[in-house]
Amino acid sequence: MNHVLDNPLYNALLSGNKHFASGTDDVKYFPKEVSPFAGTRDFNPTLITALYDLLPNGRVVVFITAQQSDSLSPWEVVHQSAVYQMMGDQVAVSDNSHNEIVPLTVADVPQMLSLTKLTNPGPFEERTIEFGDYFGIFNDGQLVAMAGQRLHVGDYMEVSAVCTHPDHLGKGYARALILHTIKQIVALGKTPFLHVRTDNTRAIEVYKSMGFTIRQQLCVNVLLKK
Numbered sequence: 472m473n474h475v476l477d478n479p480l481y482n483a484l485l486s487g488n489k490h491f492a493s494g495t496d497d498v499k500y501f502p503k504e505v506s507p508f509a510g511t512r513d514f515n516p517t518l519i520t521a522l523y524d525l526l527p528n529g530r531v532v533v534f535i536t537a538q539q540s541d542s543l544s545p546w547e548v549v550h551q552s553a554v555y556q557m558m559g560d561q562v563a564v565s566d567n568s569h570n571e572i573v574p575l576t577v578a579d580v581p582q583m584l585s586l587t588k589l590t591n592p593g594p595f596e597e598r599t600i601e602f603g604d605y606f607g608i609f610n611d612g613q614l615v616a617m618a619g620q621r622l623h624v625g626d627y628m629e630v631s632a633v634c635t636h637p638d639h640l641g642k643g644y645a646r647a648l649i650l651h652t653i654k655q656i657v658a659l660g661k662t663p664f665l666h667v668r669t670d671n672t673r674a675i676e677v678y679k680s681m682g683f684t685i686r687q688q689l690c691v692n693v694l695l696k697k
Contacts, residue, residue: 475625476556476664476686480535481510487623488602498522500532504598506621507533507693519543523696530696533594539690546694552668555675555685559630559663562682564654569647575605575617582614583607583632590634593666604655605632608644616644618652628661633674646677666691 475482484492484499491506492499498521500509509532511518523545526532531549539551575583580600587595605619616639621631630652635645656663667674669688 476627477537478510478512478514478535479556479622479624479629480508480533481512483508483622483624484510486625487628491601494525495521498525500526502598503530504596505601506596506599507531507594508622509534514540516542516544520545526696528696532694532696534692534694536690536692537687540692543692543694545696547697548692549695550693552691553670554666554668554689554691556687556689557665557667557675557678557683558686559653559665559681559683561684562650562653562663564650564657569608569644569651571608572606572648572651573609575600575607575614575619579607579614583617586614586617586634586636587632589636592632592634595632599632602631603628604652606648606651608648610639615639616648618645618648620652620656623661626661627664628656628659630656630663630665633665646681649678649681 497512603620607617616635622629
């Protein structure tokens with residue numbers, strides 16, 4: 472039997488994120504204002520075409536496969552990148568909390584969008600905050616670092632949107648926010664995981680130093696319906 476994290480997008484829409492799900496039993500996708508993510512029960516041409524047929528022209532989706540594939544017709548492949556899926560079940564969570572960390576709210580979304588646009592930690596839309604708890608650190612009223620939860624896949628919860636403004640790197644903000652987020656996840660009885668681009672060596676080394684381990688490599692496909 473395949474592990475639920477082998478097909479994280481579809482299984483998230485089937486379980487912890489099912490309140491966002493549109494589509495059919497075999498093909499599911501998030502509202503575009505929440506996330507461009509979409510998933511299918513199996514990776515096969517029939518379901519890839521079914522997803523295409525469900526969505527309007529001009530819709531962009533992000534679809535995860537076990538490996539890079541050229542057979543995603545009728546979709547136009549806009550971009551492909553490799554990511555590591557990393558598990559945080561070995562990360563030691565301290566009782567100490569960074570006193571500058573605050574919960575982020577809808578009022579903070581404009582700054583969250585600006586920071587994610589600048590740092591590109593992954594897709595972040597106007598309603599992405601609805602995935603769950605997001606936390607940030609401010610400096611003189613400016614959001615300079617953030618992290619939060621995204622996919623809720625059964626017993627697993629994803630740490631996501633980890634980013635720091637370039638002017639505030641090296642201050643330990645990302646590490647503190649990740650640990651804070653993991654503490655929330657563990658308190659819910661869930662296991663933390665995350666995705667990181669394979670070429671983001673700086674982030675990978677930080678995650679490894681915290682106790683994250685690589686579970687597998689996946690391909691992220693950005694697809695466009697013309």
